[in-house]
Amino acid sequence: MPVNYLNENLEAGNLGYLFVVLSFGAAILGLIAYFLFMRKPQEKSWRNLGRYAFFVHGLSVIGIFCTLFYLIYNHQYQYHYVWEHSSRDLPVKYIISSFWAGQEGSFLLWTLWHFLLGSILIFTAKTWEGPVLFVICMAQVTLASMLLGIKEVHIFGALVHMPMNIGSNPFILLRQVFPDIPFFTGSNAANYMQKVLDGSLDGRGLNPLLQNYWMTIHPPVLFLGFASTIVPFAFAMGGLWQKRYGDWIKPALPWAIFGGMILGTGVLMGGAWAYEALSFGGFWAWDPVENASLVPWLVFIGGMHTMVIYRSRKTSLHIAYILIILTFLLILYSTFLTRSGILGDTSVHAFTDLGLSGQLLIFMGVFVLVSVWSLATNWKKFSVKQEEDDRLDSREFWMFIGALLLLLSAIHITAITSLPVFSAIFKWIDDLFNTKLLPINLKRPDDAIATYHLLQIPFAIVVSLLTGFGQFLKYRKTDMKIFWRKVIYSATAAAVFGTLMLLITKLNDPRYVILLYTSMFAICGNAEIIISFIRAHSSKSLGAPIAHVGFGFILLGALIANAKKETISLNTERFSIADKANSKEQMENKVLFKDFPVAMHDYMVTFKGDSQGGNNIFFKVNYKRIDSASKKVIEDFNLYPKVIYNKEKDAIEAPSPDTRHYWTRDIFTHITSASDKNMPAYQVKYDTAYTRQIKKGQTIILDSLSVTLDSVKSIKMDPYQIAVQLSIKVTDGFFTYYSHPVFAVTKDGSVDHLPSEIREMGVNFYFMKVPPQGSDELEIYIMKGKRPDPQFITLKAIIFPFINFLWMGALIMIIGFLLSIWRHIKQNIVSIKKS
Amino acid sequence: MKKTQIIGLVVIGLCIAILIIVLGQTPSNVPFRLAALHPDHSSQVAGVWVKERGIEYDPKKDPNYFAFYMKDDSGTVKKVIYRDEKPFDFERADRVVIKGKCEGDDFDATEMLMKCPSKYNGTRVEVKEKVKNI
Numbered sequence: 001m002p003v004n005y006l007n008e009n010l011e012a013g014n015l016g017y018l019f020v021v022l023s024f025g026a027a028i029l030g031l032i033a034y035f036l037f038m039r040k041p042q043e044k045s046w047r048n049l050g051r052y053a054f055f056v057h058g059l060s061v062i063g064i065f066c067t068l069f070y071l072i073y074n075h076q077y078q079y080h081y082v083w084e085h086s087s088r089d090l091p092v093k094y095i096i097s098s099f100w101a102g103q104e105g106s107f108l109l110w111t112l113w114h115f116l117l118g119s120i121l122i123f124t125a126k127t128w129e130g131p132v133l134f135v136i137c138m139a140q141v142t143l144a145s146m147l148l149g150i151k152e153v154h155i156f157g158a159l160v161h162m163p164m165n166i167g168s169n170p171f172i173l174l175r176q177v178f179p180d181i182p183f184f185t186g187s188n189a190a191n192y193m194q195k196v197l198d199g200s201l202d203g204r205g206l207n208p209l210l211q212n213y214w215m216t217i218h219p220p221v222l223f224l225g226f227a228s229t230i231v232p233f234a235f236a237m238g239g240l241w242q243k244r245y246g247d248w249i250k251p252a253l254p255w256a257i258f259g260g261m262i263l264g265t266g267v268l269m270g271g272a273w274a275y276e277a278l279s280f281g282g283f284w285a286w287d288p289v290e291n292a293s294l295v296p297w298l299v300f301i302g303g304m305h306t307m308v309i310y311r312s313r314k315t316s317l318h319i320a321y322i323l324i325i326l327t328f329l330l331i332l333y334s335t336f337l338t339r340s341g342i343l344g345d346t347s348v349h350a351f352t353d354l355g356l357s358g359q360l361l362i363f364m365g366v367f368v369l370v371s372v373w374s375l376a377t378n379w380k381k382f383s384v385k386q387e388e389d390d391r392l393d394s395r396e397f398w399m400f401i402g403a404l405l406l407l408l409s410a411i412h413i414t415a416i417t418s419l420p421v422f423s424a425i426f427k428w429i430d431d432l433f434n435t436k437l438l439p440i441n442l443k444r445p446d447d448a449i450a451t452y453h454l455l456q457i458p459f460a461i462v463v464s465l466l467t468g469f470g471q472f473l474k475y476r477k478t479d480m481k482i483f484w485r486k487v488i489y490s491a492t493a494a495a496v497f498g499t500l501m502l503l504i505t506k507l508n509d510p511r512y513v514i515l516l517y518t519s520m521f522a523i524c525g526n527a528e529i530i531i532s533f534i535r536a537h538s539s540k541s542l543g544a545p546i547a548h549v550g551f552g553f554i555l556l557g558a559l560i561a562n563a564k565k566e567t568i569s570l571n572t573e574r575f576s577i578a579d580k581a582n583s584k585e586q587m588e589n590k591v592l593f594k595d596f597p598v599a600m601h602d603y604m605v606t607f608k609g610d611s612q613g614g615n616n617i618f619f620k621v622n623y624k625r626i627d628s629a630s631k632k633v634i635e636d637f638n639l640y641p642k643v644i645y646n647k648e649k650d651a652i653e654a655p656s657p658d659t660r661h662y663w664t665r666d667i668f669t670h671i672t673s674a675s676d677k678n679m680p681a682y683q684v685k686y687d688t689a690y691t692r693q694i695k696k697g698q699t700i701i702l703d704s705l706s707v708t709l710d711s712v713k714s715i716k717m718d719p720y721q722i723a724v725q726l727s728i729k730v731t732d733g734f735f736t737y738y739s740h741p742v743f744a745v746t747k748d749g750s751v752d753h754l755p756s757e758i759r760e761m762g763v764n765f766y767f768m769k770v771p772p773q774g775s776d777e778l779e780i781y782i783m784k785g786k787r788p789d790p791q792f793i794t795l796k797a798i799i800f801p802f803i804n805f806l807w808m809g810a811l812i813m814i815i816g817f818l819l820s821i822w823r824h825i826k827q828n829i830v831s832i833k834k835s
Numbered sequence: 836m837k838k839t840q841i842i843g844l845v846v847i848g849l850c851i852a853i854l855i856i857v858l859g860q861t862p863s864n865v866p867f868r869l870a871a872l873h874p875d876h877s878s879q880v881a882g883v884w885v886k887e888r889g890i891e892y893d894p895k896k897d898p899n900y901f902a903f904y905m906k907d908d909s910g911t912v913k914k915v916i917y918r919d920e921k922p923f924d925f926e927r928a929d930r931v932v933i934k935g936k937c938e939g940d941d942f943d944a945t946e947m948l949m950k951c952p953s954k955y956n957g958t959r960v961e962v963k964e965k966v967k968n969i
Contacts, residue, residue: 672920
């Protein structure tokens with residue numbers, strides 16, 4: 001019997017879904033209109049229709065956004081997406097994060113960025129509007145369909161009927177997802193909304209790991225980076241379709257630089273997030289999800305450089321096409337990798353599978369076919385007339401080599417990241433043809449990260465060398481005398497600074513030492529160029545060398561922090577069970593009992609206690625550095641690493657580190673286990689009690705403890721009218737603790753005695769009676785028991801030297817990118833005005 | 836031959852080299868039985884934790900020793916020793932992937948990956964009855 005559900009507020013969801021369908025339909029209309037406009041560019045009516053359709057599409061996307069936001073903000077848990085990604089206790093600042101915590105929301109974010117970029121292009125792309133917007137509409141159709149949520153496909157009525165997931169509708173109801181649970185079938189089901197409204201049904205909430213400010217800024221930036229790769233791609237397609245094979249480079253170049261900047265920032269922000277808030281123990285873990293955005297960035301940067309070559313020399317057009325097209329295809333591939341669930345056993349933080357792999361594959365296939373077909377059929381038509389081969393002393397030759405190296409580096413990373421894909425393909429073939437392609441492989445490298453470093457460090461060495469001397473070369477040919485003079489200057493500077501860094505950091509792995517010198521050379525070489533530009537009062541091409549300096553610093557920071565990171569929490573005491581442990585990696589955790597200082601590196605480290613805040617338990621860890629000669633404390637600070645509990649507070653979700661930042665290094669501390677203070681072993685069992693009279697300043701002896709009343713003071717404490725607090729010092733000759741019991745009187749005259757326990761000593765104090773008139777003796781009540789086990793934590797502490805070079809380099813690189821974008825836009829405007 | 840053609844050939848050669856290197860490392864899970872035959876290689880085993888046999892972890896005594904029993908996909912049970920902290924999500928995992936070597940009767944894991952049916956991806960609808968304060 002169908003239930004008539006009451007008060008479900010279905011209008012909002014229906015409106016939202018209307019927007020979904022509208023955005024999909026309008027994108028298709030835009031696609032068709034722009035297709036016809038491309039065919040007949042003189043017919044402005046097709047273009048206008050395309051524009052209208054595109055704006056209707058964009059407004060619908062904004063409509064979806066607003067509707068979903070309204071639902072999340074108002075805790076409408078009858079909607080599945082709202083229930084799955086938010087909850088009542090979620091602070092408002094994270095409501096926006098719960099938005100893109102799911103696949104649907106992040107697709108939406110991507111769509112929105114495409115729309116914003118597309119709207120800018122409608123007004124600025126001029127003759128390129130047709131093909132560029134056509135490509136963007138193509139992407140919008142794809143992305144909008146990801147929200148359709150169609151479960152079966154009927155073609156010609158019942159003739160063809162197949163189950164297939166097309167998209168996932170964010171406005172689907174909870175009861176449509178779980179139709180059979182008692183909540184929706186039981187006797188009170190019709191009125192289930194009452195339980196949604198009164199708070200009995202709460203959402204599952206945002207994973208506490210994601211409740212972090214990085215989660216609010218990293219996804220929008222990264223998706224803007226993803227979205228911006230489509231612009232050069234669309235221009236390149238336009239170049240092919242309009243047979244203006246090289247013309248697209250100029251208008252697309254600022255976009256390519258913009259995309260390179262934003263995507264790079266997004267990737268680095270991911271690294272910063274991992275470093276600051278997650279417990280990877282570093283800023284880069286070569287996790288497939290990280291690689292999935294690094295790889296397109298590498299190719300994009302290669303493509304951008306080949307575009308620069310074409311702009312100056314009219315060569316390298318083929319490779320520019322390949323790299324720019326490949327960038328966008330790699331973005332689609334990485335979307336497939338992270339969202340199809342194929343990464344399975346290899347990644348800790350891919351999205352969960354929504355059953356959309358088929359759809360993702362089809363879309364990827366369509367874009368691959370269209371772009372490869374367009375490129376292949378035109379390949380011979382734009383053979384650039386190359387009077388002679390590039391000379392070895394020309395800038396374009398080495399830039400070209402650099403771009404190829406970036407491509408190779410990307411291929412290497414992709415190949416490793418795609419191993420699960422290869423496995424899946426092999427398995428599929430094996431199952432189909434009964435072959436044995438999937439090797440049962442035992443020769444796995446012990447250290448997965450070493451597989452990446454094996455080739456990535458050599459790539460980085462060569463790329464940084466090229467970055468260093470590339471701009472000393474001139475296009476076409478170079479006066480080698482001047483070239484070598486410049487190289488010698490900067491190489492000398494690099495040798496001096498490099499050796500200095502080598503002495504400070506004591507690097508010893510030869511690969512890292514070489515990379516240290518080459519990245520220093522990249523910095524010095526480009527610094528020399530910056531200086532010569534400034535001397536010549538020409539600031540217009542400062543962008544590139546500044547970005548290169550930043551890149552050099554990123555390499556430098558990453559390599560030093562990575563090679564010389566030092567775990568200082570080594571468990572050197574060698575406990576009995578660890579007899580077999582013989583490598584450093586096997587004893588990185590150290591036990592800290594509460595209030596017992598432990599020596600680590602230069603520091604005396606003490607676990608001082610824990611406190612609760614929201615879903616977090618913070619552990620106060622005190623670091624003191626004591627000068628060995630004068631015995632004076634020269635440094636004293638606290639870190640608060642935490643563990644995050646789930647919403648129900650019954651299981652630990654994850655630890656989150658805390659880091660002390662210095663100019664030259666970071667001290668990273670994270671909790672690996674902790675005593676549960678609610679366990680009986682850490683509770684005091686009281687067995688005796690005393691009543692004592694005590695005066696201010698008086699000391700009484702209680703077994704082995706000496707108890708002194710330090711002070712008596714009135715405090716303000718709601719809801720009491722009067723509250724008097726004692727400060728009682730308790731010492732056992734080794735440790736000293738304070739207890740602060742309160743005597744309080746409410747407005748209606750009833751008295752409360754608020755105790756204050758010193759768990760470590762097994763005592764609890766009550767302030768029983770205030771002194772009678774004419775006396776200063778007050779009465780305290782003391783409960784005493786066996787001291788409980790000391791609380792403890794185990795932690796890992798790691799020093800990352802010079803990691804600030806990495807973040808500083810990122811900032812410098814962004815500044816360089818901004819200057820270049822500005823320069824190219826200005827040039828384009830000037831050249832348009834001239835013509 | 837032109838320089839570009841030479842470069843092209845070198846690039847293609849490097850690509851093939853990379854693919855060969857990488858494909859040689861295709862990870863696949865092996866049962867304990869196979870891992871035991873090759874104690875000198877590192878191998879990857881997937882399976883489930885045998886809950887009934889508990890865990891061995893006393894951070895106060897040794898914070899770098901965590902041991903448990905794991906049943907691999909073909910049903911063999913082995914003691915796994917992981918010389919690091921117990922991962923926070925260990926109890927929640929419905930599947931464990933370990934990398935390491937067989938050492939005598941035990942398996943010495945150097946890496947552990949937990950496959951958790953995340954609460955945030957599950958299918959449980961919880962309705963708590965609100966306690967009415969009167």
